[in-house]
Amino acid sequence: DTGVSQDPRHKITKRGQNVTFRCDPISEHNRLYWYRQTLGQGPEFLTYFQNEAQLEKSRLLSDRFSAERPKGSFSTLEIQRTEQGDSAMYLCASSRQGDWEKLFFGSGTQLSVL
Amino acid sequence: AQKITQTQPGMFVQEKEAVTLDCTYDTSDPSYGLFWYKQPSSGEMIFLIYQGSYDQQNATEGRYSLNFQKARKSANLVISASQLGDSAMYFCAMREANRDDKIIFGKGTRLHILP
Numbered sequence: 180d181t182g183v184s185q186d187p188r189h190k191i192t193k194r195g196q197n198v199t200f201r202c203d204p205i206s207e208h209n210r211l212y213w214y215r216q217t218l219g220q221g222p223e224f225l226t227y228f229q230n231e232a233q234l235e236k237s238r239l240l241s242d243r244f245s246a247e248r249p250k251g252s253f254s255t256l257e258i259q260r261t262e263q264g265d266s267a268m269y270l271c272a273s274s275r276q277g278d279w280e281k282l283f284f285g286s287g288t289q290l291s292v293l
Numbered sequence: 294a295q296k297i298t299q300t301q302p303g304m305f306v307q308e309k310e311a312v313t314l315d316c317t318y319d320t321s322d323p324s325y326g327l328f329w330y331k332q333p334s335s336g337e338m339i340f341l342i343y344q345g346s347y348d349q350q351n352a353t354e355g356r357y358s359l360n361f362q363k364a365r366k367s368a369n370l371v372i373s374a375s376q377l378g379d380s381a382m383y384f385c386a387m388r389e390a391n392r393d394d395k396i397i398f399g400k401g402t403r404l405h406i407l408p
Contacts (some may be wrong), residue, residue, distance in 0.1 A: 221401050223398070
């Protein structure tokens with residue numbers, strides 16, 4: 180059990196560029212969540228997967244955001260045409276069926292849009 | 294409407310003292326769960342404790358206990374014998390049974406443990 184890993188840890192990009200983040204959950208966890216956290220706030224739910232199926236998307240997830248989990252293992256979160264308001268920490272979490280209350284979080288990807 | 298309220302943006306506590314972090318919540322769902330997470334400066338969210346709305350006893354995990362007062366819709370976290378390593382952000386969170394896929398978080402309380 181190596182925990183939830185996220186890559187990259189930091190990303191600096193120019194406004195209008197596309198960025199993609201990756202999350203590798205704990206291997207036997209079938210649920211995977213994406214959250215966004217801005218300074219001084221708690222994490223806000225973006226979307227979640229059960230295996231490869233994306234079951235819920237927040238209204239926060241505009242059309243510029245897309246998330247995938249093609250084989251039910253790792254997940255990617257892509258932001259197209261980034262805006263300065265997208266600057267935030269993007270957190271990934273996973274949980275195991277039958278014990279899903281306990282979310283295990285990664286260390287996050289800090290996105291800065293210049 | 295705000296679901297989770299943490300009224301203490303920051304707290305300073307002397308090492309070895311007990312500390313209580315406040316959390317109130319709002320829900321009309323009779324079945325729900327309450328959580329506390331710790332976020333150190335490294336950024337990783339660490340699960341601390343969980344309380345189900347139907348649990349008869351307050352949850353405890355080592356030095357952490359959750360003071361669950363259902364009628365008051367309160368779920369305070371109590372840390373006994375605080376340590377320097379307890380310095381971090383602490384988030385209260387809730388999930389509702391009819392929305393069991395989403396956990397919503399409060400704004401957090403920054404705890405500083407003083408030597």
